[in-house]
Amino acid sequence: MAAPWSTMKFWKPGTEGPGLSLNEEREATAEVGGSIIYNPHASLSIEKQRQKLPVFKHRNYILYLLENYQTVVIVGETGCGKSTQIPQYLLEAGWAAEGKVVGVTQPRRVAAVSVAGRVAEERGALLGHEVGYTIRFDDCSDAHATRIKFLTDGMLVREMMADPLLKKYSVLMLDEAHERTLYTDIAIGLLKKIQKKRGDLRLIVASATLDAEQFRDFFNLNESGNPSKDTCGILTVEGRTFPVDVFYTMSPVPDYVKATVETVMKIHEAEGDGDVLAFLTGQEEVERVVSMLVEQSRALSRSGMKKHLRALPMYAGLPYSEQMKVFERVPHTVRKVVVATNIAETSITINGVVFVIDCGFVKLRAYNPKTAIESLVVAPVSQASASQRAGRGGRNRAGKCYRLYTEEDFEKLPPSTVPEMQRTNLAPVILQLKALGIDNVLRFSFLSPPPAQSMVQALELLLALGGLDEHGRLTEPLGMRMAEFPLIPMFAKMLLESGSFGCSEEIVTIAAMMQIQNVFVSPPSQKKPAARKHRKFAVAEGDHLTMLNVYEAFVKNRRSSQWCQEHFLNYKGLQRAAAVREQLWRLLSKFRVPKKSSEGDPEVILRCIVSGFFANAARLHHSGAYRTLRDDHELHIHPTSVLYAEKPPKWVVYNEVMQTSRYFLRDVSAIESSWLVELAPHFYRRGTHSSGSKRTKVV
């Protein structure tokens, strides 16, 4: 291939990188979870290090702004130190006096834990006392002693259920707010409401440049037009990163998979030391590029090239031990090439990356509010994402980023990604808001309001499940209880019904297992033996009972990691399922749902599943495909379902529909059509297709 590159642009340090900070360097999974080492003699040097961070110069101004404004938006560029330092400035200035707490939210668990660890270390404190964290399944904080508390944004929303005004907090800092995760957005809307009742509550919104004004306008309660009465101010803190040269292709690339391989080989031949990180959209592309690179590097070795290539895949579905390989150091004679999905954009940081290749696309979840069907679509990345990807190459030294698209096309990309709130099924959000006392969700102050049709779909589903009444009010006790579960409402309903079906023990396991992705692992090199082992767990009733089998076998085999490996099962996933199961059990006991086993009878279990998932039913069409009962949509059983290899049952319920190349049903079980009429008479009635009312569907 002729040299497709031309240098188009020089990326000035800190002008383009969205607000990531010091903590990111500590986010790599390999570095997380260790004990905190405290060296009492290091306090002076820690103090000096703290003063060297770019944010230190702004210390007094930040404190001044917080005295004068209810909300402060801080544009903190990568490496400025905001996440670790600002909470300490607040503590030192007395914001955590009189039993008050400074709270800092993070979108991800690892980040909450690692930043908390770093801050505790800087203060010479034991994690869990003065400095602590709270994430699901792991509360390392002290109700009395903790002054700075790191938590996931989802956890903050949960805390509001117990303490609607968040009275114990004097200041809340929402870190990485520009990521606009679902829970950050929920928290933002709720905090604005809380601020109207609690004038003393201060907010710090840490965001990227692009969104700063949107946040300020949202939180500015001043309607007088007089700027001196503004309640929100903005401050920008420069970052500390290395420059990244950005290159574009001269003309559009017809095949970015091939172009990725060619670019890697070009870098390998022409450039000095430094690892490569390539972004692609999915598992299949990643594996294809890895195998092509392996082939190419063999040819290179044969031709006598001294420097070797080591291509490694990285995506969430990869077994844990395989994921860890990307963090391993390689000898100087080897160049590491990590081929990753979007997981490497924010969730993990790989040290030593100098060269980044960006295919320009991303796989995103989308939601169709008309059909209530979610899909995974490959879409062009946003400019913000592209900058974030490029920035992954400038963390240790100056880097280079190769974009597999033209500069002209870059200019046409959307500035930022559509917030999750606008591309998701809102039923869990609406239920949560109702439980927090937001009666009129249509008038809730959303930073980015979701489509009205999505709200309507959510309200209809919650009504059908009995969580809301005809007036849209939360029902007692059902709706309130459903909201307490960390699950989508259908699962919550199924669990709450499981006592009366006499199968709560099985249902709680099934609900927990369904929260885990990739229970079955299939390494590309061992697909056949893996499939053989997996088939042993499969039952004709479908995926729910198959997952029950897997979990019960896991417990029977003393939760052994060795056993999981032999059976190609995701050990970490099963451990997580056990933790989820325990949490769900606690909630069921709280609501006095009796502990009962179906004693091997599959029918009650399936009926109980129908009591939660009746709206997700489909029947087999003579074409061989399924059709939804809701709106006659054509669907296919996903190849990962055990029913894919079985004789297709006439009627099924499913957990979700995912649109990729076709509409696929995921997590499917066989049912009897009569159960639908019996268990959801308000939703279904027996009849003919010609007649029909609006609400009830004809079975």
Added chain:
DNA sequence: GAGCACTGC
């Protein structure tokens, strides 16, 4: 017959 970005409670 043929396929699942990523978090989080």
